[in-house]
Amino acid sequence: MSKAFFQRLENSAHDHRLPLAQVVDNLCFNEQGLIPVIAQDCSSKTVLMQAWMNREALHKTLHTGRMVYWSRSRHRLWEKGASSGHRQKLISMSFDCDGDVILCQVEQQGAACHTGRPACFYFAVEPEQQQVRVIGDANPP
Amino acid sequence: MSKAFFQRLENSAHDHRLPLAQVVDNLCFNEQGLIPVIAQDCSSKTVLMQAWMNREALHKTLHTGRMVYWSRSRHRLWEKGASSGHRQKLISMSFDCDGDVILCQVEQQGAACHTGRPACFYFAVEPEQQQVRVIGDANPP
Numbered sequence: 001m002s003k004a005f006f007q008r009l010e011n012s013a014h015d016h017r018l019p020l021a022q023v024v025d026n027l028c029f030n031e032q033g034l035i036p037v038i039a040q041d042c043s044s045k046t047v048l049m050q051a052w053m054n055r056e057a058l059h060k061t062l063h064t065g066r067m068v069y070w071s072r073s074r075h076r077l078w079e080k081g082a083s084s085g086h087r088q089k090l091i092s093m094s095f096d097c098d099g100d101v102i103l104c105q106v107e108q109q110g111a112a113c114h115t116g117r118p119a120c121f122y123f124a125v126e127p128e129q130q131q132v133r134v135i136g137d138a139n140p141p
Numbered sequence: 142m143s144k145a146f147f148q149r150l151e152n153s154a155h156d157h158r159l160p161l162a163q164v165v166d167n168l169c170f171n172e173q174g175l176i177p178v179i180a181q182d183c184s185s186k187t188v189l190m191q192a193w194m195n196r197e198a199l200h201k202t203l204h205t206g207r208m209v210y211w212s213r214s215r216h217r218l219w220e221k222g223a224s225s226g227h228r229q230k231l232i233s234m235s236f237d238c239d240g241d242v243i244l245c246q247v248e249q250q251g252a253a254c255h256t257g258r259p260a261c262f263y264f265a266v267e268p269e270q271q272q273v274r275v276i277g278d279a280n281p282p
Binding site: 009010011012013014015016017018019020021023036038040045046047049050062092093094095096097098099101103113114115117120121122123124125126127129130131132133134135136137138 | 150151152153154155156157158159160161162164177179181186187188190191203233234235236237238239240242244254255256258261262263264265266267268270271272273274275276277278279
């Protein structure tokens with residue numbers, strides 16, 4: 001159903017507009033009601049993290065302009081930075097061709113990663129050495 | 142199990158090294174055996190797409206240096222660009238703090254999106270207008 005919705009839009013011309021509510025209604029949330037969300041730093045273009053939203057988190061993010069995710073471990077909405085102060089201001093949002101991924105450009109306050117590192121992707125793969133190298137130090141405990 | 146593995150690594154110092162096989166063994170593949178993979182253009186830093194890998198796709202990607210995904214619609218391995226020529230050369234790979242997302246820097250040949258648009262995130266949300274705007278034209282059919 002929702003896949004078909006996005007397939008019909010593939011040949012839409014540049015600048016074609018659709019009602020936001022209609023597109024959101026057709027987004028592909030998974031069987032847990034979640035959709036993956038990539039947060040990218042709007043200035044440096046660093047990919048900061050990937051997390052998940054349900055419909056309510058998406059609504060709150062658009063409504064407040066602050067990134068709100070669904071925490072799969074805590075089973076509740078999670079306003080990024082609400083406890084740490086490391087908030088993410090939403091600058092822009094886009095959906096992908098299949099309607100099953102959200103990309104957000106954000107203004108990150110402080111560290112995006114809960115370890116205190118600037119971004120979550122700190123395990124660098126070194127295939128030739130068959131090793132993984134940690135990039136950056138965690139915050140002092 | 143794998144979450145605990147990554148939690149134990151949170152305070153690892155910069156430059157700490159681990160065997161690749163051990164880290165891969167502990168990655169969090171979901172109940173379908175898949176892990177989300179973000180492909181980012183190594184030059185422009187544009188987020189091109191998000192797709193999925195199983196263990197075999199990850200192994201083939203690291204072994205061949207070309208991005209190989211698991212196609213959830215076709216239920217088979219999918220070497221990106223094998224039919225379109227729009228291949229992705231792997232430049233670097235990293236894992237996130239929880240071991241449940243992979244980020245790849247790639248060199249993209251041609252368009253990343255199957256519609257012919259340079260990247261998949263071509264539905265721009267315009268919250269104030271309550272609309273979504275298509276960015277870019279599809280390839281002529």
